[in-house]
Amino acid sequence: MTLTAITEADTPFLPRGVRTKFDSVRDIWVLLAPERAVKLDPIGAAILAEVDGTRTLNEIAGGLAAKYNAPVDQIKKDAGAFLMSLIERRMVELR
């Protein structure tokens, strides 16, 4: 398997054993994975909230752009880079 960059037509999803949780003790969202707990900042949490395994990166970026009134190209780039960093750590997969 060679790691290829995410494209806007890819549909990211959280594989089994990876999930988000609202941590009410710390008042933040966290991403839980095998032997890892990653604290999410509000942007990371917002991106992962859109990752439902049915929508493409293109659709996710479009949704976030409308919601936060931000340029879609910038969001596509940021969300892509963020998801790619999680793909490298096997916390996100693509279909």
Place this chain on the structure above:
Amino acid sequence: MTMVAENETTAAPGTIPAPSVKPPMAMLAELTHRCPLACPYCSNPLEMTAIKSELKTEEWAEAFKQAAAIGVLQIHLSGGEPASRRDLEELITAARDADLYTNLITSGIGLTEKRLAALDERGLDHVQLSLQGVTAESADEIGGYKGGFDRKMAVAGWVEKQGIPLTLNAVVHRRNMDRLEETIALAQQLGARRIEVATVQFHGWAAANRAALMPTQDQALRAREIVNEARERLKGELVIDYVPADHHAKYPKPCMGGWGSTGLNITPDGTVLPCHAAQTIKGLNFDRFPEKSLRDIWYDGDAFNAFRGFDWMQEPCRSCDRRGKDFGGCRCQAMAIANDPYATDPVCSKSPFHAELVAAAEADSHADASELTYRVSPR
């Protein structure tokens, strides 16, 4: 085992005040000290808890609830061999009911295909399977259990079939380090998402086997190269965590991410520890659950507060610009070698005991020793 905490924010060392006590991220639950294997580097204490003293199902369930309430996100069900507990199924339900990410740390012995399916149904999140070697002969010699390797391979297959994410925990030492590339290849072959390559830490049982298991410096250097190369090559396929042989390092590891800062351990009888070897430090008072709540123990327990912050430190740690990075290193190692738990970890090149530690490791790594002292199971 590495700690799960991943703090995404780090401040520059030397510029920060001692941090206030934060909620724990993870809890290691040693459900039992019983184990079919007898690995000569077992991290259980030399004096093990007897079966009759183990916490009951309901007590563990209450511990899981309290842990979640103070901020624990992940529970690691370990041992001994957790599958030796007949109530493992119920304990997994209890952990998931407490909304904890539930990890099973197992040798695989005691698991059947049917039992794994039951654990899966109860919401087990992840399995960490130990590996003693890449061949049946070498692995079973270390585990002291004939047929163990073949059984593990079967268990790995069942885990994969259930779709539960798998980590292979490969403990490495002088005898198997030269087969690290094959070890990583085996993890790929078994469909593991992650491999932990953990060099034996020479505490407890392992201390008796230093002369037989201490890796050579060449092996440690080579292992680092192999890990770095494999990490790059397998990015996105296999996550590789590496615990190096710290006898060859210049600076100590931030043991437990800092004492009492990220995780806690509970032994089979409910004794709550800042790290699994903490009982080797004389003079510390350890509290027991359920006599005291986990919240009281975490925030106010003597043992947890003993090495928090920087005030306990001596020189050269006290004024060192790395003190916020490695927290003076391992307290248990300071106890073992410097005979002072407040001393700088002798792994540190600034420690007056460093030369002695390096010389001893070097001598042990070239010792002509083949006899292993195996761990003995509790009654």
